[in-house]
Amino acid sequence: MINAADGRDDRQRFEALSAQLRPELYRFAFWLARDRAIAEDVVQETLLRAWRSWGNLRDAGAAKQWLFTIARREHARLYERKRFETVDVDKLITSEAPALAAGDEREVEDLRRAIAGLEDDYREPLVLQVLFGYSTQEIASHMGLTQGAVLTRLFRARNQLRKQFGLEAVDDGGDET
Amino acid sequence: MNCLEFRRAAGADPQHLTGEALEHARGCAACARYLAEVRELDVRIARALAVPVPEGRPAAAVATVTHTRRRYLALAASVLAAIGVGLVGWLALAPPSLAADVVEHMRGEPESWDSHTPASDAVLEKAMQRGDAWFTTMPGRFMYVQSCWFRGHYVPHLVLETGDGPVTLLLLRNEAVKAPTDFDEGGYRGVLLPVNNGAVAIVTRGAALSAELEQRIAAAIQWTS
Numbered sequence: 001m002i003n004a005a006d007g008r009d010d011r012q013r014f015e016a017l018s019a020q021l022r023p024e025l026y027r028f029a030f031w032l033a034r035d036r037a038i039a040e041d042v043v044q045e046t047l048l049r050a051w052r053s054w055g056n057l058r059d060a061g062a063a064k065q066w067l068f069t070i071a072r073r074e075h076a077r078l079y080e081r082k083r084f085e086t087v088d089v090d091k092l093i094t095s096e097a098p099a100l101a102a103g104d105e106r107e108v109e110d111l112r113r114a115i116a117g118l119e120d121d122y123r124e125p126l127v128l129q130v131l132f133g134y135s136t137q138e139i140a141s142h143m144g145l146t147q148g149a150v151l152t153r154l155f156r157a158r159n160q161l162r163k164q165f166g167l168e169a170v171d172d173g174g175d176e177t
Numbered sequence: 178m179n180c181l182e183f184r185r186a187a188g189a190d191p192q193h194l195t196g197e198a199l200e201h202a203r204g205c206a207a208c209a210r211y212l213a214e215v216r217e218l219d220v221r222i223a224r225a226l227a228v229p230v231p232e233g234r235p236a237a238a239v240a241t242v243t244h245t246r247r248r249y250l251a252l253a254a255s256v257l258a259a260i261g262v263g264l265v266g267w268l269a270l271a272p273p274s275l276a277a278d279v280v281e282h283m284r285g286e287p288e289s290w291d292s293h294t295p296a297s298d299a300v301l302e303k304a305m306q307r308g309d310a311w312f313t314t315m316p317g318r319f320m321y322v323q324s325c326w327f328r329g330h331y332v333p334h335l336v337l338e339t340g341d342g343p344v345t346l347l348l349l350r351n352e353a354v355k356a357p358t359d360f361d362e363g364g365y366r367g368v369l370l371p372v373n374n375g376a377v378a379i380v381t382r383g384a385a386l387s388a389e390l391e392q393r394i395a396a397a398i399q400w401t402s
Contacts, residue, residue: 020285023230023278023328030228040231111225129190130219131226131329136190151189158188158215161222167214170184 014054017063018047024132025067031127032075034116041078046071064132069142114164122157125150183208191215224351227329229274275328275352275369276360279378282327282334283345283365289321289336290343290382296322301335308333309402310348310375316394328352337394344386347378350400359385370395 025046029039049070050057057066115123128134128142136154140147155170163169178186178201186198191212194202202209283289296319304324305311308331320343321336333348345367354376358369367380372395379391 016285016287019281022281024326026230027226027228027329031226036231107221108225111221112228115222115225126222127226130222135193151186155185155189158218161218162188162214165218167218168211170188171181 010054013060014051017060018050021064021067022047024064025071027131028068028127029071029075031115031123031131032072032120033079038075038078042071042075045074045078049074065138065142068128068132072142111161111165114161118157118160122153122160125153126157129154180205180208184211187212187215191219223329227351230278230328231274232277275349275354275376275378276358276362276367278328279347279367279369279380280360280362280365282325282347283380284363286323286325286334289323289334289345292321292336295320295338301333304333304335305348306401307331308348309350309400311399311401312397313399314397316390316397339386339390341386342381342383345378345380346394347380348372348375348398349378350375350402352376372398373400375400 022043026039026043029042029046030036033039033042046067050067053070057063115126118126125139125143128139129136134142136147136150139145139154140150143150145153159169178197180201183198183201183205186194187202187208194212202212300322301319304322307324310333316337318338319335320338321334323334324331325334325347327334327347327349328351330351332350333346335346335348337344337346352369353374354369354371356371360367360369364382365380366383366385367378368385368391370377370379370391375398377395377398379386379394
């Protein structure tokens with residue numbers, strides 16, 4: 001039986017977890033959407049859905065991955081609902097300039113623009129690996145891919161960034177595994 | 178393994194190379210240089226990915242809001258209005274993202290204030306190493322030590338025992354603060370102090386710490402990288 005105290009405890013735990021993970025959730029959503037307003041929508045929708053399904057979370061240690069999975073779905077759903085027009089990366093980067101530059105020096109700004117310009121399929125695994133420390137196996141599970149496909153996408157993401165920054169690029173190989 | 182295979186492996190997962198790949202790098206100067214470049218680029222990418230996080234609605238509001246778009250927007254507008262009216266002073270004083278993230282982090286670990294057992298030197302050393310930090314002189318006894326993921330990096334989260342109660346320190350190697358910045362939000366009072374090219378957040382739940390002790394803490398912090 002659920003009593004009022006259980007409900008309060010649940011809510012406090014959820015609030016604490018949300019507060020702790022919100023910055024990471026926002027950054028994940030931002031790099032999915034490359035748009036601050038959409039990222040904030042995704043975060044709010046994600047937390048709403050997470051609260052409704054809170055009872056299904058068995059392992060608190062898996063909370064971040066659970067929230068990221070919900071966020072990924074919410075981003076896709078928002079995208080579908082709003083039927084965003086095909087994104088012109090240059091235009092989007094200009095409109096998001098404050099977030100992409102945000103008080104940092106030029107090099108960081110340039111790199112943010114380059115990352116924002118990567119294809120979605122390449123950018124997401126890179127964000128998960130470099131910013132959040134996901135293993136390639138975890139990325140594969142999160143994105144519903146084989147580990148080989150994740151490795152290929154990560155390689156291509158870095159290779160494209162290397163090219164843009166004048167570093168020696170490697171033969172990018174054939175089809176995705 | 179040949180050079181092409183090595184570079185594909187290093188370009189995909191530079192922190193988790195196989196023994197065979199590492200052996201190749203040891204015998205091939207060009208590939209060793211490539212690996213160093215990839216890892217160096219990853220550090221820069223991580224920094225670039227850590228975009229500033231805007232002020233968020235409290236999770237309590239999220240947990241209770243009725244899920245209709247209209248009400249959601251109305252609530253968001255009212256919360257924004259409340260933030261605008263109520264926190265103007267605070268926002269004027271502090272860089273919102275860093276101070277707000279510090280406060281959010283405090284809210285996420287309420288138990289940290291209640292520890293009565295000193296942390297071991299080994300635990301402290303590990304957290305400090307992970308956060309690229311060390312103390313030239315120990316400012317006191319730490320009753321709580323964690324290595325916390327904060328704005329894209331592991332940072333030492335320490336609770337110092339003082340005569341005026343517990344004081345929390347977040348040692349922020351990767352955050353630049355130009356000048357001391359006070360904040361007072363949600364029952365947490367604190368200051369962000371510059372420390373070389375990093376910063377320290379010093380937070381209490383009651384009266385502000387003396388400026389002398391704050392300066393002594395900041396002066397004792399060194400970065401290892």
